[in-house]
Amino acid sequence: MNAGGSSEETLVEVDGLFKRFVVRRRLTDAVRRPLERSYVDVLRGVSLQVRRGEFFGLLGPNGAGKTTLFKILSTVVLPDAGTVIVAGENVVSAPGRVRRVLTPVVADERSLYWRLTGSENLQLFAALYGLRSSDAIRRTAELLNVVDLAQAGDRMVATYSSGMKQRLLIARALLSRPAVLLLDEPTRSLDPVGARDFRRFLREDVVARQGCTVLLATHDADEALELCDRLAVLDRGQIVATGTAGELADQAGARRYRAVVATADRERARAALASHGWSSWPSAAAPEGAGDAWTAIEGEASGSPAESAEVVRRLVAAGVGVAEFARVAPSLAELVERLIERGRQPRHERGRVA
Amino acid sequence: MTRVFALTRAQWQTMRSYRIQLLMSIAGILAGVVPLFFVARALQPVMAGAIRAEGGSAFGFLAVGLASLMFVTSAVNSLPAVVSDQIRSGMFEAVLATPTSLLELLLGFNAFDLVLATVRATVLLGAAAALGATILPGRILPALLIVLLIVLAHLPIGVLGAAMILAFRTAGPLPRAVALMSGLLGGVYYPTSVIPSWLQAVSSVLPLSHGLRALRKVLLQGASLSAIAPDLLALVGTAAVLAVVGATAASFALRHARAQGTLTQY
Numbered sequence: 001m002n003a004g005g006s007s008e009e010t011l012v013e014v015d016g017l018f019k020r021f022v023v024r025r026r027l028t029d030a031v032r033r034p035l036e037r038s039y040v041d042v043l044r045g046v047s048l049q050v051r052r053g054e055f056f057g058l059l060g061p062n063g064a065g066k067t068t069l070f071k072i073l074s075t076v077v078l079p080d081a082g083t084v085i086v087a088g089e090n091v092v093s094a095p096g097r098v099r100r101v102l103t104p105v106v107a108d109e110r111s112l113y114w115r116l117t118g119s120e121n122l123q124l125f126a127a128l129y130g131l132r133s134s135d136a137i138r139r140t141a142e143l144l145n146v147v148d149l150a151q152a153g154d155r156m157v158a159t160y161s162s163g164m165k166q167r168l169l170i171a172r173a174l175l176s177r178p179a180v181l182l183l184d185e186p187t188r189s190l191d192p193v194g195a196r197d198f199r200r201f202l203r204e205d206v207v208a209r210q211g212c213t214v215l216l217a218t219h220d221a222d223e224a225l226e227l228c229d230r231l232a233v234l235d236r237g238q239i240v241a242t243g244t245a246g247e248l249a250d251q252a253g254a255r256r257y258r259a260v261v262a263t264a265d266r267e268r269a270r271a272a273l274a275s276h277g278w279s280s281w282p283s284a285a286a287p288e289g290a291g292d293a294w295t296a297i298e299g300e301a302s303g304s305p306a307e308s309a310e311v312v313r314r315l316v317a318a319g320v321g322v323a324e325f326a327r328v329a330p331s332l333a334e335l336v337e338r339l340i341e342r343g344r345q346p347r348h349e350r351g352r353v354a
Numbered sequence: 355m356t357r358v359f360a361l362t363r364a365q366w367q368t369m370r371s372y373r374i375q376l377l378m379s380i381a382g383i384l385a386g387v388v389p390l391f392f393v394a395r396a397l398q399p400v401m402a403g404a405i406r407a408e409g410g411s412a413f414g415f416l417a418v419g420l421a422s423l424m425f426v427t428s429a430v431n432s433l434p435a436v437v438s439d440q441i442r443s444g445m446f447e448a449v450l451a452t453p454t455s456l457l458e459l460l461l462g463f464n465a466f467d468l469v470l471a472t473v474r475a476t477v478l479l480g481a482a483a484a485l486g487a488t489i490l491p492g493r494i495l496p497a498l499l500i501v502l503l504i505v506l507a508h509l510p511i512g513v514l515g516a517a518m519i520l521a522f523r524t525a526g527p528l529p530r531a532v533a534l535m536s537g538l539l540g541g542v543y544y545p546t547s548v549i550p551s552w553l554q555a556v557s558s559v560l561p562l563s564h565g566l567r568a569l570r571k572v573l574l575q576g577a578s579l580s581a582i583a584p585d586l587l588a589l590v591g592t593a594a595v596l597a598v599v600g601a602t603a604a605s606f607a608l609r610h611a612r613a614q615g616t617l618t619q620y
Contacts, residue, residue: 021615068615074451078612099453106451111444113364115371120364127360128452156371172448 011213012050012073012102012180017082019043019068019237042068044237046082050215052179055207057228058217059336065237066217070182073215074104087179103178107186109165112157118144118168119153122175129176143171146205163194167201174210181206184217199227221333231332233339240343248335256300256328257308262321263295272318273299278311294323357454361462362469369466383474387481390416404545408567409574414489417482418570419542421475425468425501426536426562429508432467433460434515434525441519447618456608457601460513468505475501490576497573500565503586506593507561508532510600517600517607520617536562564588 020039029036043065050056058066071077072084075095083090089097112121119140126136144153147167157165166186173181183202187195206212218224224231225245232242241251261269266282273280280299299311308327315322369376394413401412409415440446440463449459483489511532515525536542539553540562549557557563568585571577579586611617 019615071615071618076447076450076612076617077615078609096453096455099451104451106444106448108444108447111448113368113445115368116364120367124360124364125448125452128357128449128454130356130453176452 009052010049011052011054011087012048012056012215013083013085014046014048014069014073015083015085017043017046017069017072017084018080019065019072019077020080042237043072043079046234046237046239048232048239048242050180050213052213053207053211054230055203055214055216055228057224057231058215058234059219059221059224059231060217060234061219061340063236064234066234067184069234070104070184070215070217073098073102073180073182075099100176101178102180102182103173103176104182104184105169105173105186107166107169107184107188109162109169112165112168112172114158115156117154117156118149118160118164121157121168122172125172126175131175139175143174146174147171147201163190163198166190166194166198170198170201170206174206174212177210179213181212181214182217183214185219186216187218187220187223195223199223203227221331221336225332233336233343235340235343238343241339245332245335248332248339251339256298257311258296258298258324258326258328259311259315259322260294260296260324261315262323263293265318265320266295266297268318269297269315269320272314272320273311276314298328357458358462358465361449361459362465365463365466366469369470379474380477383477384481387417387478387485390420390482391485401544404548408545408570409488411488411574413482413485414487414574415545415570416543417479417487417489418573419566421478422501422504422562422566422569423537423540423542424471424475424478425505426508426540427533428467428471429464429505430511430515430529430532433464433509433512434519434529436463436467437516437519438523438525441618444618450617456604460516460604464509464512489573493572493576496579497569499579500569500572500582500586500589503589503593504562504565504569507565507589507596508536510593510596513600514603517603520604520611521607523616532560536560539563541566561589561592564592 018041020041023038023040025036025038046065046069048056058069060066068077072079072091073086075091075098078092084092086098087101089101091098113124116124122140122143123136126139127133131139141150141153144150147170149164149167149171152160152164157168160168170186186202187198190198202214207214214227216224216227230242230244231248233240233248241248243251259269270280278299280297282295282297305327308325312322312325391413394411394416398412401415402410405412405415409418437446437460440449454462479487479489511529515529518524518526518528535556539546539549539557540560541557542562546554546557546563546567564585568582568589571582572579608617
């Protein structure tokens with residue numbers, strides 16, 4: 001995971017974005033109370049900035065608001081409040097100019113003309129992006145090579161596998177050399193090998209070679225960790241955390257430790273930790289070559305290394321034999337889960353040790 | 355125009371891939387001309403007096419009427435159908451993500467069907483001429499102008515239907531009603547003069563009534579454009595008024611769908 005973008009210039013700026021949708025009612029309700037409306041708030045004051053050249057991940061569970069945010073960025077949906085600026089252009093007042101620099105990858109395979117060849121599909125969109133005929137032919141050939149479809153370019157799309165169609169959709173989005181590329185769960189319909197190849201293609205070709213700024217919406221934390229420079233965690237229409245994986249860990253207060261203690265002292269150790277408000281639990285991994293005499297416990301010590309030192313001091317003070325003590329990085333999926341849980345807590349309860 | 359052409363070409367490439375369907379649609383027109391010839395011959399003694407001002411030949415009268423109806427149904431029905439299909443398939447969202455304007459999009463989605471209607475009408479009129487219908491080749495250019503005006507007067511109805519699809523996911527009754535009324539009261543199968551007087555009021559507001567009368571006079575009788583000026587003016591006026599209504603409705607529907615977040619949903 002990289003530390004940050006290659007440039008500090010902000011390319012996408014979202015500020016105080018709100019969007020609510022009318023909830024569809026049953027016909028009987030609509031007849032009984034025709035003037036009544038109920039709404040769902042999909043985005044509630046979302047703000048974020050993405051720098052030029054950055055691979056930015058948007059993580060969150062289903063219904064978090066990721067797709068709506070992307071649709072607003074791609075000018076398909078109008079926001080109710082807030083501003084969205086892409087490369088200096090406002091998505092509401094200048095949607096046409098935004099569409100010249102930002103391209104969403106519509107990941108729906110059906111959005112290809114299946115009875116046309118891959119090459120014909122790309123040439124159609126090259127014309128829609130305003131490329132001249134000769135440029136369109138050159139760019140099509142170039143991109144078919146990039147997405148490894150050069151041999152299949154003259155075949156009807158109906159004969160393509162899901163992975164091939166996905167790559168063609170990416171090639172289509174790259175036709176106009178967009179400054180910003182939006183990817184909404186791009187590996188959803190790919191098998192594990194196809195997904196791995198696709199991620200490599202995104203990292204090595206789209207970002208490194210083509211110089212695209214990429215916004216990736218996903219609920220796959222591992223995918224986000226592998227690809228993204230920075231991440232934002234979105235839940236119920238609100239950004240609950242933003243930063244690198246390390247920064248997210250700090251924001252979640254999730255610093256885990258693993259201690260190997262004498263098996264006979266295990267309960268005493270847990271009691272000593274609990275009396276000071278630290279959580280702990282038996283570790284799933286047994287200490288190597290230690291037999292039954294030693295056992296591993298895990299726990300969380302939020303905050304600085306000083307707090308970890310305090311954990312060790314308390315264990316020793318309680319007469320617990322400590323053979324090993326190490327801080328362990330939690331997985332990104334755990335971090336995201338924790339950040340979402342924390343975001344859902346009432347404000348006054350946040351920051352308490354779990 | 356490049357974008358309109360590109361969308362039209364893509365639809366042609368799609369249709370070309372269904373070769374049998376393409377051949378059958380042309381063969382169907384050719385096969386339909388023969389019974390039309392015999393029906394017209396049977397009706398000739400009954401219709402002769404009523405259609406004297408529009409060529410006098412029942413076969414030519416019906417052939418021109420049916421050819422014009424092809425343009426009308428294409429103009430009012432195809433755009434809502436294509437927009438509906440494109441939204442359902444996700445193609446609409448993909449195209450909207452490009453810098454293509456709404457006008458280019460609507461024209462691009464409709465143009466192919468109009469080209470197809472032109473091919474079908476040409477095949478129909480060609481076959482009718484081969485079977486003896488008196489179609490004046492020297493009047494084809496002014497006839498094309500009238501066909502263009504017929505299309506322009508009906509396209510906004512299709513745009514209104516497409517706007518309804520964008521906003522409410524249904525084209526509403528207007529396009530079908532216009533196609534049906536044009537077929538029944540627009541003078542396609544019989545002259546409008548034989549329609550009961552209270553229905554003639556409805557017939558007189560249908561653009562096809564004016565268009566067909568003008569077209570038959572030009573193509574079957576060799577009338578000059580000045581002789582059909584009142585009908586041309588009616589077509590131009592209708593096209594201008596409906597174009598404003600259609601454009602306003604499309605723009606409103608697009609904004610409504612973007613605000614509701616339903617633009618790409620079906």
